[in-house]
Amino acid sequence: MADDQTAAVVVDGLRVFRGSREVLPGISLTVPRGQVVGLLGPNGGGKTTLLRSIVGVQIIAGGTVTVLGEPAGSPGLRSRVGYVTQDASVYSDLTVRANLTYFAALAGAPRADVERVIEVVDLTTDVDTRVDRLSGGQRSRVSLAAALIGSPELLVLDEPTVGLDPVLRRDLWALFRRLAGEGTTLLVSSHVMDEAARCDRLLLLREGRLLADDSPDGLLARTGAPDAEQAFFALIETEGAA
Amino acid sequence: MSPRLTLATARRVLLQLRADHRTLVLMIAVPCVLLGLLAWIFNGTPVFDSVGAPFLGVFPFVVMFVITSVATLRERSSGTLERLLSTPLGKGDFLGGYALAFGALAVVQALVATGFAIWVCGLDVAGPRWLLVVVAVTDAVLGTATGLFVSAFARTEFQAVQFMPAFVLPQFLLCGLLLPRDMLPRALELVSDFLPLSYAVDAMRTLTTQVDAAADVGRDVVIVAAFVVAAIAAGSLTLRRRTP
Numbered sequence: 001m002a003d004d005q006t007a008a009v010v011v012d013g014l015r016v017f018r019g020s021r022e023v024l025p026g027i028s029l030t031v032p033r034g035q036v037v038g039l040l041g042p043n044g045g046g047k048t049t050l051l052r053s054i055v056g057v058q059i060i061a062g063g064t065v066t067v068l069g070e071p072a073g074s075p076g077l078r079s080r081v082g083y084v085t086q087d088a089s090v091y092s093d094l095t096v097r098a099n100l101t102y103f104a105a106l107a108g109a110p111r112a113d114v115e116r117v118i119e120v121v122d123l124t125t126d127v128d129t130r131v132d133r134l135s136g137g138q139r140s141r142v143s144l145a146a147a148l149i150g151s152p153e154l155l156v157l158d159e160p161t162v163g164l165d166p167v168l169r170r171d172l173w174a175l176f177r178r179l180a181g182e183g184t185t186l187l188v189s190s191h192v193m194d195e196a197a198r199c200d201r202l203l204l205l206r207e208g209r210l211l212a213d214d215s216p217d218g219l220l221a222r223t224g225a226p227d228a229e230q231a232f233f234a235l236i237e238t239e240g241a242a
Numbered sequence: 243m244s245p246r247l248t249l250a251t252a253r254r255v256l257l258q259l260r261a262d263h264r265t266l267v268l269m270i271a272v273p274c275v276l277l278g279l280l281a282w283i284f285n286g287t288p289v290f291d292s293v294g295a296p297f298l299g300v301f302p303f304v305v306m307f308v309i310t311s312v313a314t315l316r317e318r319s320s321g322t323l324e325r326l327l328s329t330p331l332g333k334g335d336f337l338g339g340y341a342l343a344f345g346a347l348a349v350v351q352a353l354v355a356t357g358f359a360i361w362v363c364g365l366d367v368a369g370p371r372w373l374l375v376v377v378a379v380t381d382a383v384l385g386t387a388t389g390l391f392v393s394a395f396a397r398t399e400f401q402a403v404q405f406m407p408a409f410v411l412p413q414f415l416l417c418g419l420l421l422p423r424d425m426l427p428r429a430l431e432l433v434s435d436f437l438p439l440s441y442a443v444d445a446m447r448t449l450t451t452q453v454d455a456a457a458d459v460g461r462d463v464v465i466v467a468a469f470v471v472a473a474i475a476a477g478s479l480t481l482r483r484r485t486p
């Protein structure tokens with residue numbers, strides 16, 4: 001399929017139940033390579049479940065998820081996909097360097113990569129601090145750094161900017177842009193709509209259904225709304241009327 | 243499984259333990275304090291010489307069981323387990339790394355506890371003392387391996403702690419410390435044949451009474467080691483990369 005050659009992620013008819021609730025009732029979408037794709041929508045809309053399915057840690061009920069040309073969760077993908085969960089999943093009782101050294105060992109990355117990612121996320125002054133003595137924002141940057149090790153081709157980031165101050169958010173988005181410029185594909189979820197303008201492409205997810213899969217400009221043109229938030233409300237109303 | 247990833251995981255677990263001084267002190271000191279208490283209770287009687295060695299096998303087993311089951315549960319609830327399972331780390335590497343790290347600590351713990359029992363509490367056994375250390379280490383590693391196994395079934399810390407009385411106390415009752423196993427009701431004796439702690443205590447009893455104990459003790463140690471391998475293998479089957 002030509003689609004598999006150009007797309008980083010192809011989701012086709014994905015269905016997921018959590019408990020007895022059908023969180024994703026058959027969703028299909030494509031994430032192009034080398035772009036920053038924003039996955040936006042209200043909390044509880046299925047964003048995390050979709051990301052977990054793409055990483056291959058979610059039990060799915062139906063459909064297919066193809067990542068970098070292989071079925072999601074294939075052993076070959078484990079060093080090519082970086083995943084950052086919503087809560088900083090690093091060891092709070094270890095220093096920043098000890099955490100990253102361990103994740104570098106798992107990724108089979110050289111020790112120099114640890115120093116590189118520490119610089120990328122701007123934690124050079126805190127490398128020897130235990131993670132539980134860092135602020136919430138610093139902690140989530142450690143978690144991000146751990147995913148950057150080994151330079152994976154696809155980064156799946158679940159709300160990486162939540163709870164961060166505006167300066168830090170701006171810096172992180174600049175970093176995402178730079179990584180995309182170097183050829184990395186980024187799938188970034190957020191429930192902050194003003195981050196939409198910084199993406200190449202937007203996926204609007206609400207109650208397990210895709211309301212939009214478009215570029216930011218295309219979305220605004222289609223809805224006639226001044227910003228992503230208004231566009232989102234406009235789409236909900238159109239759907240309700242239909 | 244990859245030796246490189248297993249060793250990296252063991253190293254990381256040891257680094258975490260090194261940062262937690264209180265846990266380290268408790269792990270080493272608690273078996274010694276309990277053995278000292280036991281020796282004191284039976285002060286002036288020959289009882290400690292006959293039950294000291296079996297208890298030397300039981301205390302490290304219990305301590306390592308509790309610590310290991312909570313440690314892996316913490317990994318699960320902090321989200322790091324999910325992250326690890328999305329990396330090239332194998333399930334066997336994960337469990338093997340924990341078993342190695344806690345096994346290394348178990349060696350230290352068993353050495354200190356055995357030394358304490360012999361030189362401070364005056365434990366006197368018929369068999370060779372180095373075998374006492376071998377059995378104590380094997381028992382502590384058994385505690386680690388079963389702790390890893392049952393932690394797969396615990397969803398919360400409360401459940402993990404409950405596994406101690408649910409999993410360890412029945413073995414303690416049936417292992418031959420309260421009543422020799424051949425004097426138990428037939429059904430219970432048969433059950434005790436399938437419990438690893440029975441062989442751990444059998445080995446210690448043999449050491450207590452027989453000068454030439456190596457062959458019998460060796461057989462028991464091999465059986466306990468087989469339980470260790472089985473518990474780790476079963477544990478890696480219960481770890482799932484994909485969760486609901």
